[in-house]
Amino acid sequence: MPVVVPTTLAGVFEALAADPHAHLLAGGTDFMVEVNFGHRRPPGVVALRAVSELRSWRIEGDQIVLGSGLTYADLASGAIASRLPALAAAARTVGSPQIRNAGTLGGNVATASPAGDTLPVLVALDASIDLASAAGLRTMGWAEFFMGAKKTARRPDEVVTAVRIPVIDSREDYLKVGTRNAMVISVAGVCVCVDFTNRRVQCGLGSVGPVALRAPEAEGWVAEHIDWNARAVPDPRTYETFGSMVGAAARPIDDHRSTAQYRRHAVGVLAQRALMRLV
Numbered sequence: 383m384p385v386v387v388p389t390t391l392a393g394v395f396e397a398l399a400a401d402p403h404a405h406l407l408a409g410g411t412d413f414m415v416e417v418n419f420g421h422r423r424p425p426g427v428v429a430l431r432a433v434s435e436l437r438s439w440r441i442e443g444d445q446i447v448l449g450s451g452l453t454y455a456d457l458a459s460g461a462i463a464s465r466l467p468a469l470a471a472a473a474r475t476v477g478s479p480q481i482r483n484a485g486t487l488g489g490n491v492a493t494a495s496p497a498g499d500t501l502p503v504l505v506a507l508d509a510s511i512d513l514a515s516a517a518g519l520r521t522m523g524w525a526e527f528f529m530g531a532k533k534t535a536r537r538p539d540e541v542v543t544a545v546r547i548p549v550i551d552s553r554e555d556y557l558k559v560g561t562r563n564a565m566v567i568s569v570a571g572v573c574v575c576v577d578f579t580n581r582r583v584q585c586g587l588g589s590v591g592p593v594a595l596r597a598p599e600a601e602g603w604v605a606e607h608i609d610w611n612a613r614a615v616p617d618p619r620t621y622e623t624f625g626s627m628v629g630a631a632a633r634p635i636d637d638h639r640s641t642a643q644y645r646r647h648a649v650g651v652l653a654q655r656a657l658m659r660l661v
């Protein structure tokens with residue numbers, strides 16, 4: 383098959399115009415698994431790895447803009463990790479060092495697996511997604527973009543170019559449970575973000591629904607039980623109730639990795655534990 387390796391985004395659009403059925407390839411850590419199992423037979427490939435503008439990040443107004451080509455290794459340490467600690471924590475749980483060096487944020491977003499580890503973080507932090515094509519750029523909120531398990535609102539001619547995350551004064555973490563401690567797809571994952579700027583708590587749940595979910599009732603309830611001036615939780619029973627409410631928001635299924643019942647339990651325990659660590 384023809385494989386084109388453009389070095390600019392304009393070159394990517396040109397290559398897609400010349401071969402509209404070509405598949406985009408980033409780190410290949412999802413893509414090549416599908417090829418190897420015979421589930422994907424691309425008529426052509428447009429590789430994104432050499433497009434340096436996708437591998438940068440910047441602050442733009444009140445947003446952090448992360449290029450879709452940033453790898454998990456890029457997210458897991460340095461300046462991005464100190465600004466976005468939950469995203470860094472999620473990146474550190476992904477695969478092995480080899481996968482973290484190759485796999486990208488954009489690939490996780492475009493695959494939109496229910497178990498994608500960055501997705502609960504993006505959902506909790508109210509991220510939006512930049513989509514670019516020869517026709518122009520559009521930005522979509524996460525709720526509009528993630529349509530179902532492995533289903534997004536991206537058109538075939540569009541490239542996920544960046545993820546936008548609001549800058550807030552927060553404490554945030556990502557916790558994950560799997561069938562072993564490393565190199566594991568999530569059975570349940572949770573991102574809790576305590577937002578001191580807006581005095582609210584935001585919670586993103588992974589692997590317990592077709593897409594990453596929020597837990598609006600738990601979020602609203604717990605915000606009323608935090609002493610925002612002291613940055614503390616006066617009544618320790620708050621943690622457990624918050625965990626139960628988060629578990630109630632899950633929409634898990636039984637599958638080869640876990641029962642729905644365990645997933646609901648686990649996501650509640652993780653949420654409770656994350657809140658305890660953060661406040």
Ligand SMILES: Cc1cc2nc3c(=O)[nH]c(=O)nc-3n(C[C@H](O)[C@H](O)[C@H](O)COP(=O)(O)OP(=O)(O)OC[C@H]3O[C@@H](n4cnc5c(N)ncnc54)[C@H](O)[C@@H]3O)c2cc1C
Nearest residue numbers: 408409410411412413476477486488489490492498499542
């Ligand atoms: C051994 C192993 C362990 C793994 N462990 C984890 C884990 O713990 N947690 C986890 O979440 N995932 C895990 N994964 C899955 C995978 O690493 C991630 O989903 C990764 O983020 C995919 O990114 P990529 O750059 O490799 O994408 P690719 O495999 O190159 O592409 C994936 C899909 O996204 C599309 N795509 C890629 N980039 C773009 C873009 N910029 N715009 C539009 N479409 C695009 C491609 O066309 C393709 O359909 C694992 C995979 C392997 C093989």
